[in-house]
Amino acid sequence: MFEEQGITPEGDLIVNVGPQHPATHGVLHLVITLSGETIKKVEPHLGYIHRSIEKMCESLTYRQFIYVTSRMDYLSAHINNHACALCVEKGLQVEVPPRAQVIRVLLDELTRIASHELWWGAMAMDIGAFTPFFHAFRERETINDIMEETCGARLTMNYMVPGGVMQDLHPNFQARVKSFIQQYKHKISEYAELLTGNIIFKNRMKNVGVLSVEDAISYGCTGPTARGSGVSCDIRKLYPYEVYGKLDFEEILETGGDSLARYMVRIREMQQSIRVIEQLVDDIPEGDFQAKTKAVLKLPKGEFYQRVETARGELGVYIVSEGGTTPYRIKFRSPGFSNLSVLDKIARGGKLGDLVAMMGTLDLVIPDIDR
Amino acid sequence: MWSFNGIATAIDAWLTQRFNQGLSLATEMVLAGVAVITLFAVLGLVLVLMERKVSAWMQIRLGPNRVGPKGMLQSLADTLKLLVKEGLTPNSADKLLFNFAPFLAIIVAMLLMAPIAFAKDFQLWDLNIGVLYISAVSSIMVISILIAGWSSNNKYSLMGAMRSGAQIVSYELSAGLSVLSVVVLVGSLQVSDIIKSQADGWWIFKGHLPMVVSFITFIIAVTAETNRAPFDLAEAESELTAGFHTEYSGMKFALFFLAEYVNVFIVCAVGATLFLGGWMPFHIGQWQGFNHVMDYIPSSLWFFSKTFLLIFVIMWFRWTFPRLRIDQLLNLEWKYLLPISMVNLLVTTAMAILGWHF
Numbered sequence: 001m002f003e004e005q006g007i008t009p010e011g012d013l014i015v016n017v018g019p020q021h022p023a024t025h026g027v028l029h030l031v032i033t034l035s036g037e038t039i040k041k042v043e044p045h046l047g048y049i050h051r052s053i054e055k056m057c058e059s060l061t062y063r064q065f066i067y068v069t070s071r072m073d074y075l076s077a078h079i080n081n082h083a084c085a086l087c088v089e090k091g092l093q094v095e096v097p098p099r100a101q102v103i104r105v106l107l108d109e110l111t112r113i114a115s116h117e118l119w120w121g122a123m124a125m126d127i128g129a130f131t132p133f134f135h136a137f138r139e140r141e142t143i144n145d146i147m148e149e150t151c152g153a154r155l156t157m158n159y160m161v162p163g164g165v166m167q168d169l170h171p172n173f174q175a176r177v178k179s180f181i182q183q184y185k186h187k188i189s190e191y192a193e194l195l196t197g198n199i200i201f202k203n204r205m206k207n208v209g210v211l212s213v214e215d216a217i218s219y220g221c222t223g224p225t226a227r228g229s230g231v232s233c234d235i236r237k238l239y240p241y242e243v244y245g246k247l248d249f250e251e252i253l254e255t256g257g258d259s260l261a262r263y264m265v266r267i268r269e270m271q272q273s274i275r276v277i278e279q280l281v282d283d284i285p286e287g288d289f290q291a292k293t294k295a296v297l298k299l300p301k302g303e304f305y306q307r308v309e310t311a312r313g314e315l316g317v318y319i320v321s322e323g324g325t326t327p328y329r330i331k332f333r334s335p336g337f338s339n340l341s342v343l344d345k346i347a348r349g350g351k352l353g354d355l356v357a358m359m360g361t362l363d364l365v366i367p368d369i370d371r
Numbered sequence: 372m373w374s375f376n377g378i379a380t381a382i383d384a385w386l387t388q389r390f391n392q393g394l395s396l397a398t399e400m401v402l403a404g405v406a407v408i409t410l411f412a413v414l415g416l417v418l419v420l421m422e423r424k425v426s427a428w429m430q431i432r433l434g435p436n437r438v439g440p441k442g443m444l445q446s447l448a449d450t451l452k453l454l455v456k457e458g459l460t461p462n463s464a465d466k467l468l469f470n471f472a473p474f475l476a477i478i479v480a481m482l483l484m485a486p487i488a489f490a491k492d493f494q495l496w497d498l499n500i501g502v503l504y505i506s507a508v509s510s511i512m513v514i515s516i517l518i519a520g521w522s523s524n525n526k527y528s529l530m531g532a533m534r535s536g537a538q539i540v541s542y543e544l545s546a547g548l549s550v551l552s553v554v555v556l557v558g559s560l561q562v563s564d565i566i567k568s569q570a571d572g573w574w575i576f577k578g579h580l581p582m583v584v585s586f587i588t589f590i591i592a593v594t595a596e597t598n599r600a601p602f603d604l605a606e607a608e609s610e611l612t613a614g615f616h617t618e619y620s621g622m623k624f625a626l627f628f629l630a631e632y633v634n635v636f637i638v639c640a641v642g643a644t645l646f647l648g649g650w651m652p653f654h655i656g657q658w659q660g661f662n663h664v665m666d667y668i669p670s671s672l673w674f675f676s677k678t679f680l681l682i683f684v685i686m687w688f689r690w691t692f693p694r695l696r697i698d699q700l701l702n703l704e705w706k707y708l709l710p711i712s713m714v715n716l717l718v719t720t721a722m723a724i725l726g727w728h729f
Contacts, residue, residue, distance in 0.1 A: 006526070015526050023609040037530075037697050126609045128600055128694025134430035194691075200601055201693045352530070353696040356609050 026366030100164035123360030164290030223313025228262035531614025535605030
């Protein structure tokens with residue numbers, strides 16, 4: 001009888017958070033066991049937005065499958081496409097022209113800022129502050145406008161093709177990015193005034209959801225989530241791709257491991273992205289924006305793996321080719337899935353109000369977890 | 372200038388001339404009730420619109436601007452929508468209590484209207500224990516929230532109700548203590564006496580630092596008591612979807628919504644009455660000329676501008692601060708606010724005995 005009413009024999013409440021819930025930002029279903037307000041267990045149930053993207057990719061050609069991956073982590077669609085394009089190029093052994101490389105990195109970093117912006121607003125809304133959401137969207141809108149001009153789309157850009165980018169930059173691109181950087185530099189301090197320095201916010205974030213270094217490594221956490229615990233895992237630094245090796249930027253590390261550390265990593269990462277863009281935007285090399293490739297791409301028989309740093313962590317693309325026009329097998333290693341898996345570990349013993357703060361700072365994007 | 376007293380006496384005289392005493396008293400009661408309900412509805416509409424405009428202003432957007440001139444009729448349209456919506460009652464809910472809870476909430480809010488002085492001589496019921504009456508009746512509010520959460524038979528509602536029970540009962544203590552400090556200085560619980568005592572200066576200026584402290588405590592405590600952010604744990608939508616009114620829809624939800632806004636108005640009106648002089652104009656000691664100029668501003672304008680200033684402050688809180696966690700919320704009350712307001716009350720009492728205030 002107790003089981004039917006969702007109460008454990010010990011008298012704890014079993015509460016379904018999701019699949020339709022304001023704090024999960026998607027169709028994530030968490031079954032949590034609550035003793036009063038204290039969380040005893042969190043059990044994520046996945047599969048509500050599984051679209052079998054990997055299988056779909058296996059029946060599409062190497063030019064076509066890149067576009068499907070925009071729908072995985074839709075907030076860093078550009079970086080997903082980038083990973084796929086890099087992996088195919090690795091198989092084809094195509095040299096990407098320098099102009100295309102710079103364009104790709106520029107758009108990657110713009111995407112990263114846009115993604116962190118949305119995370120900032122949504123996380124603030126989770127813990128009850130509504131205003132940051134609109135402030136974050138104001139800046140994100142400018143980036144989306146820049147994307148729209150150059151790529152033709154605002155969210156799922158589909159701008160990458162094997163060998164380069166689809167078309168050249170819009171003539172306005174450089175001027176608009178520069179003016180964006182100018183106005184954006186002051187925004188971080190504005191955010192600090194509105195949220196980061198707030199005493200309620202700090203109390204909500206400090207010592208909440210502490211993720212130890214060992215756990216971060218053993219659960220396979222990557223990106224800002226792991227860097228908040230002090231694990232150095234920035235793919236841009238460790239295994240540089242495109243022009244990242246020549247650029248001067250820092251890998252942000254915090255040692256707290258709590259929600260505040262993860263928060264600070266993302267805030268400081270936005271500043272580093274600005275630094276990267278500043279170094280590149282002034283002299284984008286002239287030349288082709290796309291290498292010459294064959295009309296029908298065929299990867300040689302073999303296995304190819306490429307990883308990139310998305311806004312959420314390490315995205316790995318693994319292609320097994322039998323030599324045909326479509327991949328034999330594709331596997332994506334998505335950052336969100338591993339980051340979600342620590343939720344149970346860090347949430348136990350916290351309060352229900354902490355759960356939303358933890359989910360917010362893990363920066364979960366559900367279509368990325370389910371694919 | 373016409374006064375409420377004059378109108379009331381005229382109506383009373385007119386009625387007693389024509390009908391016997393019982394019937395005229397009954398008619399007067401109905402008239403007063405209709406007046407309160409009208410004020411109630413108007414206040415609800417104005418405050419909802421104000422909240423939306425204030426939030427829009429803080430969030431760099433425009434807010435409602437399509438229905439009527441500058442979106443003024445937006446909340447009217449919302450009310451119409453809620454009126455024609457189906458009021459669902461869940462199958463597993465306790466039907467009687469579920470349907471009763473919103474009415475209890477609205478009744479409490481209406482009862483609280485009685486002792487508030489809206490302008491000079493414009494008060495429905497100037498009873499001699501006015502402030503005590505306000506604290507007593509406002510504590511019934513928590514019962515309606517508990518009933519709503521319990522009878523919905525929903526885990527989110529239950530948790531919201533339990534949270535708000537713990538919260539309101541705790542914060543009533545410091546709200547009551549900070550109200551008491553004014554009562555100690557005035558020596559009366561009657562609202563009209565409290566206002567009269569501020570004729571030569573409002574308590575927040577006359578009472579030195581202890582009054583400022585109790586004013587701040589009062590504002591924090593009533594923000595928590597009315598379940599407004601950053602203390603909106605009872606409905607915390609990112610944690611509990613909608614808290615205690617998760618299962619309510621249509622007009623039953625609207626009644627809770629309305630009660631929340633009217634409660635905000637009432638606590639701000641009480642705050643304005645106790646600390647900012649109610650309808651009393653701004654007077655400075657012996658400056659006769661200045662005081663005369665201030666007297667020319669109508670008393671209702673004074674009262675409503677003070678009240679709406681406080682309402683704006685409470686709205687400002689809501690759109691700026693993140694929400695507290697339940698343990699932090701209770702810590703704030705029991706570890707900080709309550710000791711502070713207790714010491715503050717002692718200091719105020721000493722001040723009142725020794726006559727140190729102006």
